[in-house]
Amino acid sequence: MKFKSTNEIETIQLRDAQIKEMKLVGVGEVEAEASGEEKTDGTAEIVSEVKADVAEAAGQAKKDEAASPKGLRARWLELYVEGAVVKDNNSQNEYYADKYADQMEIRFKNPVIEAVLLEGHKYYDANDNLVEEVPDQKLAEDEYEKIFGKFKENYIFYGGKPEADKKCYQMIVDVDEDSYIVSFYYDKVIAGWNHFLNKANMG
Structure with missing residues (x-):
C-alpha cells in the first residue's frame, strides 16, 4: 500500500462505505x-x-x-472497504481537504469482539401508538464469522470510537432490513490504500 495510517482511525470516515470483505484471522x-x-x-x-x-x-x-476486555479474541480483524473518506487531519493527507480513497484495507490487531448485536426495533400503529418492541439480540460468538460474511457488498451506517480515550471501535452495518452493531477493542489499527480520489463533501 502506498499510504499507511497507524492508530488514526478517528481521521477516517467509514459512514456509507461499502464493505468488500470483513473477516477474523487467527480466531482464539x-x-x-x-x-x-x-x-x-x-x-x-x-x-x-x-x-x-x-x-x-x-x-x-x-x-x-x-x-x-471480555469477548472473542483473534490475531486480526481485517476490513476491506470502498468509499472511505480520509479526513484532512490524517497524517497521510496532504491535500488539506477530506478526500475519498480507493479500496482501503483496515487491520485491527489483537481485536476482542465484545459483542455483535442484531439491532431491535419498534412498531407503531397509524395513531403513533407503540404496538410491538423487539429488543437488541446478542449473537453467539460462533455466529460472528457467518454474520461478517453477510456484510459483503453492504454499507456501513456508522463507524466510530464510542470512547475517545480508549482503543475501541463500533460499527453499525445495514443488511437488507436488519442492522447489526459490532463493538470491539484492539491494540493497534493500520489503514492502507494506494490512491486518493476526488474531494469528499462532508457537509
Missing part, C-alpha cells in the same frame, strides 16, 4: 510462548531459569487477561 489464537528445552551440554541451570521466566510471564499474562 494467542501469541506463542517460549519454551525451554532440556539440554545435554551442561546448560540445565540456564534452561531452568528460562522455564522460570516463562512461567512468570505466563502468570502475568493470565493476570493481564483477567483485567482485559
